[in-house]
Amino acid sequence: MAPTPQPPAHTSAATDTSPARIPAAPAPPASFAVLLATAAGLLAALVVLRWGPLMSLDAAVTNELHRVAVSAPGWTRLNRLFSDWVWDPWAMRALLAAAVWWLLRRGERRIAWCVAGTALAGTALQQALKALVDRDRPSWQDPVDHAHYAAFPSGHAMSALVAGALLLWLLRLHGARPLWRWTAGAVALASVVGVGFTRVYLGVHWVSDVVGGWLLGGALVAGAASAYRAATPATLDTVTGAGTGSGARSGTGTRTGTRADR
Secondary structure, eight states, rough: OOOOOOOOOOOOOOOOOEEEEEEOOOOHHHHHHHHHHHHHHHOOOOHHHHHHHHHHHHHHHHHHHHHHHHHHHHHHHHHHHHIIIIHHHHHHHHHHHHHHHHHHHTTTHHHHHHHHHHHHHHHHHHHHHHHOOOOOOOOOSOOOOOOOOOOSSSSHHHHHHHHHHHHHHHHHHHTHHHHHHHHHHHHHHHHHHHHHHHHHHSSSOOOOHHHHHHHHHHHHHHHHHHHHOOOOOOOEEEEEEOOSSHHHTOSSEEEEEEEETO
């Protein structure tokens, strides 16, 4: 007698082959970049016009910090170490160059060129504005440090903000753990604020130069991130389950996808 055919086993969950959409690249709204750029433009105009209250504030803060710098040589040497080496614009560019190399190694060419282009645009923008505004740096009979080119905007302040903001954006874009993002954010904030302080303390910049560098750097990165998000289609990852609920939960399914930023 032929055996009675058994009914097919009932699975606890149907196979899920529907694609899952990963959120688009994080970025601030484009209006934020416009706001920062507008503020930077207004500040530059006030510098060019030599607006009295701004000039008085710049002189008061810079003169007081210079007095302290002259009277505290040990503290001044420490500030020079951080300003001229740790937070030097070339050190910031080296960090971004390493990030671009890492992205290219991963095959993420689009975002690599976005980071490289933003860094190059920042350098070109600051040099163009220095030539256009042509503001004199503070002048001292007893200087504690020296710098080249015109004063506005501060290249150190702008480079530190561009590098820090781009690296934080990359961490968020790649789904870094909150601990890593918070740690990197604290280091970036300390670097941006610290380099701004050292440039004024060492008597090579006015306060408004530093603020102008921060505003321009923020506007540039915010604009680049917004443009990248607008130009990059959403990334699709397709998850194919193993056919059972336990298989899907244990991660035995097959995951395929396309990276939009490659």
